[in-house]
Amino acid sequence: MSNKIKMATRNMSFYYGDFKAIEGITLEFSENQVTALIGPSGCGKSTFLRSLNRMNDIIPGTRVEGDVFLDGENIYASGMDMVEIRKRVGMVFQKPNPFPKTIFNDVAYGLRVNGVKNKSELQDRVEASLKAAAIWDEVKDRLNESALSLSGGQQQRLCIARALAIGPEVLLLDEPCSALDPIATQKIEELIRELKKNYTIIIVTHNMQQAARVSDVTAFFYMGRLIEVNKTEIMFTKPSIKQTEDYITGRFG
Amino acid sequence: MEKAKKRHIREYLIEKWFLFLATISIIILGLIVVFLFKEGLPIFKTVSVGEFLFGQLWYPTDEPADFGILSIIVGSLVVTGISSMIAVPLGVLSAIYISEIAGPGVKEILKPVVELLAALPSVVIGFFGMVVMAPFFQKVFNIPTGLNIVNASLMLAMMAVPTISSLTEDAIHAVRRELREASLALGATQWETISRVIVPASLSGICTAIILGMSRAIGETMVVLMVAGGAATIPESIFDSVRPMPASIAAEMAETPFRSDHYHALFAIGIVLFITTFLFNLIADYISQKYKQVGTATL
Amino acid sequence: MESRKKRKLIEGMAFGVIRLSTVIICLALAIMLGFILVNGYKAINWTFLTEPPMDAMTKGGIFPAIVGTFYLTLGAITIAFPLGVASAIYLSEYAREGKMVRLIRIGINNLAGVPSVVFGLFGLGLFVVFLGFGSSILSGSLTLGFLILPVIIGASEEALKAVPQTYREASLALGGTRWQTIYRVVLPAALPGILTGSILGIGRAAGETAPIMFTAAAFYTTKLPSSVFDEVMALPYHIYVLATAGTHIDETRHLQYGTALVLIAFVLGINLVAIIIRTRIRRKQTY
Known part of the structure; x- marks a missing residue:
C-alpha cells in the first residue's frame, strides 16, 4: 500500500478560546483509503475532522495552529478560498441533516450554489450521485417528495449523495452511523467500502467494530493527542501502546 | 481564483450592507433624541430647567404663561406607582401559575389570554375605563368624577400586566430543571420549591420584567389621556384627577400654535418622558446583563 | 407530622x-x-x-377610518418588514458578540421602550415638519413603522435562531457561501416564524393611537385618500375623538362601541391567527 498522500496535517493544534482541544497532531491520509479516527468522547477526533475542511471556522473564538495540506497545499494559508476547499473536501455529519426540500433539490443544492444551472446537467449529476450513494433505486420514483419523508438511514445516504454531487476528492464522515439502526449502518458501511475506490475517506467513529470493518488505517486519539496510528489489522491485534490496547479491549472509554 | 476573489468581495459587501441595516434602530433612536431636543430645548430660553421641572403652575396659554410641570410629573409618578402595586403581584403570580402550576391544557389557554391582553389597543382600554369603570366608581364611592387616579391606575395596570407576566415567565422558564428536581427530591413542597429556589434563581429576570412593565405604564398615553381626568394639579387623594406627562402632550399638542412656547414646552415634557423610560430600560438591560446566568440556561 | 400539615396549609x-x-x-x-x-x-x-360618518359624526359609518387604518398599517409593515428582517439577519447570522452587537441590542431594546406619544412627537418633528410630508399617510406610516420595528426584529431573530445549526453546516460543507446559505436555506426555513412576527407587528400598528395623532390622523373627512400625502381617519383615533371631543358624546355611544368592536375584532383576529400559526409551526417542527 503505497498510495499517494492526499491530505496531511503537520503539528496541528486547535483552540476553543484558551482551551487547547487538540495538540500538535501530525497525520497523513492516503488516496483511496479509509482512515478511521477512534477514541473516547471528547478526545478531539471530531474537532480534528472538522478542521480538515475548515468547518470550525464558523465557531466564534476558535483558532488553528500548524498546517493542514490538501495535495501539498496548505488550506489555512492566507488567500485560500474556504468555499473552494469545502467543495474539494466533502462532509457528512453525525445526524442526517437533509434540507427541508425535495429529494432532488436537496442533492442539487450543492450544484446550484456552485453555479450549475443547466437542467439536464443537474438531472444527470443528481442521478449519478444518488446511484453512487446506493439510494437511487429507493428514491427514483419520488424525487419530488420531501427529503424529510425518508427513513434515517436513507436520509444519511441522501446526505452522502449530496456531498458526492459536487465532486469532492476527500470525504469526511463524522460518526455517520451513530443515529442509525444496525441494518442502515450495514448499508452505509458497504457504501464506504465501495466509495473508497474513488475517494479518500476519513471517518470518525466510536464504534470499534465499525473501524475494524471499514478502515485501512486507524488512528487513536486521546485527550486531544494522537496516541497511535497504524494499519487497522495491526492496531486491533498488536497495538504497540498500552493506552490503545486498553481502549480497544474496552478497559476504559 | 479570479472568481473566488469576486465572491469574497460580494460576500463582504453583503455582510456590511446588513450591518448597516442593523444599525437603523440606533439611528432612529438618535433621530428621536435629536428632534426631541431640537423642538424641546427652546423652551429653556423662556424658563429655567429648575422652574420647568419644579414649578407647580401649568398655565401654558395664560399671559404670561406658566410652564411648571411638577404636578404633571407627580401625576405620572402617582399613577405609575399605584398601577405597579396592582400589576406587579398580578403579573408575577400569574406567571408563576402559568409556568409552574398550570397543567399543559390550562397553559395553552392562559398564554394566549395574556397575549391577547397585551394586544388590546390602549385606546380600547381607555375607552372601557371611561364608559364603564368611571360611572361605576362615581356611583360606588359617591365622588364627583370617576375619571381619577384609581381608575387610571387600574387601567394602566391592565396594560402592564401582560408585559410583566410574559417576561417573568421567560425568566422562570430559564431556571434549570435540575434545580427544581433537586429541591423536590429533598422533600420540599412545590410552594417551597417555588418560593425558595425558583423565584430567587430567576430574580434578576423578574426585576427586569417589573421595570419594563413600569416603563410601559409611565409611557402609556391613551389610558391616562382618557381616564385620568386631566387636572394639572398635585393630587391630594386617590380620587383626585391628574394629568400625567403623556396625557399633557397628547391633549395639548393639537391645540397649540406651531413652534410657540407651549409647543416647545410639550416637546420638553417629551424629553423628560423619554429620559425616564430610557433610564428604566438601561437599568433593566444592565440587570439582565449583569446577572445573566452562565451555562446552559440564559435569560 | 404537625409541621407537615402546616407546610401543606401554607x-x-x-x-x-x-x-x-x-x-x-x-x-x-x-x-x-x-x-x-x-x-x-x-x-x-x-x-x-x-358609509362615511354623517350629521357631525352622530350617524353614518366608519368606512374612511377603516380605509385609513388599512393604509397606515400597510405602510408601516412595508417599512418595518425589510428593515426588521435585515436587522435580524445581521444579528443572528453575521454578528459575533462584541461592542457593536451590544450597541445595536441596546438600541433595539430602548427603541422598544420609547413611549408611543414620544414616537408621535418624533414623527411630528421629523416627518411632518422637517421633511415637510405634513400630516399624512406617509408620515404616519413611517412613525408606526419605526414603532413596530423592534417587534419584527425580535420575532425574526427568534425564528432565525430556531433554524438548526446543522442546516447551515450542511450548506457550508457543500461549498455554499454565507449569503447562499442564508438566502437559500436559513431564510426559507425561518419564514413562517418571521411572518408570524410580522402579523403581530401589523396588529400593534393598527391599534396605536398616540403616534398618529400628530402625524396622520384626521378628525373628520369623508374623502378617501388619493395619495400618500393625504390625511386619513383611523379607527383608534376615531374612538378617541367620538368618546372625548364630540358634542354628542352620549348619543354616539353606540357608534363608539361599534368602532371599538371593529378595531378589536381586527387586532385580536390578527393576533389569534398569529398564535394559531405559531402553535402549528411548533408542533410541526421536528428539529
Missing part, C-alpha cells in the same frame, strides 16, 4: 392567592371584551362598515 394558601391572580386577569379580559361585544354588535351593520 402551600394551599399560597396557591390560592396565585390562582386568584390568574383568575382576575382572565376576568379582566373577559369583562372588557364582553362589554364591548355586547354594546358594540348592535351598531354594526353593512351601512356602518361601508
Whole structure:
C-alpha cells in the first residue's frame, strides 16, 4: 500500500478560546483509503475532522495552529478560498441533516450554489450521485417528495449523495452511523467500502467494530493527542501502546 | 481564483450592507433624541430647567404663561406607582401559575389570554375605563368624577400586566430543571420549591420584567389621556384627577400654535418622558446583563 | 407530622392567592371584551362598515377610518418588514458578540421602550415638519413603522435562531457561501416564524393611537385618500375623538362601541391567527 498522500496535517493544534482541544497532531491520509479516527468522547477526533475542511471556522473564538495540506497545499494559508476547499473536501455529519426540500433539490443544492444551472446537467449529476450513494433505486420514483419523508438511514445516504454531487476528492464522515439502526449502518458501511475506490475517506467513529470493518488505517486519539496510528489489522491485534490496547479491549472509554 | 476573489468581495459587501441595516434602530433612536431636543430645548430660553421641572403652575396659554410641570410629573409618578402595586403581584403570580402550576391544557389557554391582553389597543382600554369603570366608581364611592387616579391606575395596570407576566415567565422558564428536581427530591413542597429556589434563581429576570412593565405604564398615553381626568394639579387623594406627562402632550399638542412656547414646552415634557423610560430600560438591560446566568440556561 | 400539615396549609394558601391572580386577569379580559361585544354588535351593520360618518359624526359609518387604518398599517409593515428582517439577519447570522452587537441590542431594546406619544412627537418633528410630508399617510406610516420595528426584529431573530445549526453546516460543507446559505436555506426555513412576527407587528400598528395623532390622523373627512400625502381617519383615533371631543358624546355611544368592536375584532383576529400559526409551526417542527 503505497498510495499517494492526499491530505496531511503537520503539528496541528486547535483552540476553543484558551482551551487547547487538540495538540500538535501530525497525520497523513492516503488516496483511496479509509482512515478511521477512534477514541473516547471528547478526545478531539471530531474537532480534528472538522478542521480538515475548515468547518470550525464558523465557531466564534476558535483558532488553528500548524498546517493542514490538501495535495501539498496548505488550506489555512492566507488567500485560500474556504468555499473552494469545502467543495474539494466533502462532509457528512453525525445526524442526517437533509434540507427541508425535495429529494432532488436537496442533492442539487450543492450544484446550484456552485453555479450549475443547466437542467439536464443537474438531472444527470443528481442521478449519478444518488446511484453512487446506493439510494437511487429507493428514491427514483419520488424525487419530488420531501427529503424529510425518508427513513434515517436513507436520509444519511441522501446526505452522502449530496456531498458526492459536487465532486469532492476527500470525504469526511463524522460518526455517520451513530443515529442509525444496525441494518442502515450495514448499508452505509458497504457504501464506504465501495466509495473508497474513488475517494479518500476519513471517518470518525466510536464504534470499534465499525473501524475494524471499514478502515485501512486507524488512528487513536486521546485527550486531544494522537496516541497511535497504524494499519487497522495491526492496531486491533498488536497495538504497540498500552493506552490503545486498553481502549480497544474496552478497559476504559 | 479570479472568481473566488469576486465572491469574497460580494460576500463582504453583503455582510456590511446588513450591518448597516442593523444599525437603523440606533439611528432612529438618535433621530428621536435629536428632534426631541431640537423642538424641546427652546423652551429653556423662556424658563429655567429648575422652574420647568419644579414649578407647580401649568398655565401654558395664560399671559404670561406658566410652564411648571411638577404636578404633571407627580401625576405620572402617582399613577405609575399605584398601577405597579396592582400589576406587579398580578403579573408575577400569574406567571408563576402559568409556568409552574398550570397543567399543559390550562397553559395553552392562559398564554394566549395574556397575549391577547397585551394586544388590546390602549385606546380600547381607555375607552372601557371611561364608559364603564368611571360611572361605576362615581356611583360606588359617591365622588364627583370617576375619571381619577384609581381608575387610571387600574387601567394602566391592565396594560402592564401582560408585559410583566410574559417576561417573568421567560425568566422562570430559564431556571434549570435540575434545580427544581433537586429541591423536590429533598422533600420540599412545590410552594417551597417555588418560593425558595425558583423565584430567587430567576430574580434578576423578574426585576427586569417589573421595570419594563413600569416603563410601559409611565409611557402609556391613551389610558391616562382618557381616564385620568386631566387636572394639572398635585393630587391630594386617590380620587383626585391628574394629568400625567403623556396625557399633557397628547391633549395639548393639537391645540397649540406651531413652534410657540407651549409647543416647545410639550416637546420638553417629551424629553423628560423619554429620559425616564430610557433610564428604566438601561437599568433593566444592565440587570439582565449583569446577572445573566452562565451555562446552559440564559435569560 | 404537625409541621407537615402546616407546610401543606401554607402551600394551599399560597396557591390560592396565585390562582386568584390568574383568575382576575382572565376576568379582566373577559369583562372588557364582553362589554364591548355586547354594546358594540348592535351598531354594526353593512351601512356602518361601508358609509362615511354623517350629521357631525352622530350617524353614518366608519368606512374612511377603516380605509385609513388599512393604509397606515400597510405602510408601516412595508417599512418595518425589510428593515426588521435585515436587522435580524445581521444579528443572528453575521454578528459575533462584541461592542457593536451590544450597541445595536441596546438600541433595539430602548427603541422598544420609547413611549408611543414620544414616537408621535418624533414623527411630528421629523416627518411632518422637517421633511415637510405634513400630516399624512406617509408620515404616519413611517412613525408606526419605526414603532413596530423592534417587534419584527425580535420575532425574526427568534425564528432565525430556531433554524438548526446543522442546516447551515450542511450548506457550508457543500461549498455554499454565507449569503447562499442564508438566502437559500436559513431564510426559507425561518419564514413562517418571521411572518408570524410580522402579523403581530401589523396588529400593534393598527391599534396605536398616540403616534398618529400628530402625524396622520384626521378628525373628520369623508374623502378617501388619493395619495400618500393625504390625511386619513383611523379607527383608534376615531374612538378617541367620538368618546372625548364630540358634542354628542352620549348619543354616539353606540357608534363608539361599534368602532371599538371593529378595531378589536381586527387586532385580536390578527393576533389569534398569529398564535394559531405559531402553535402549528411548533408542533410541526421536528428539529
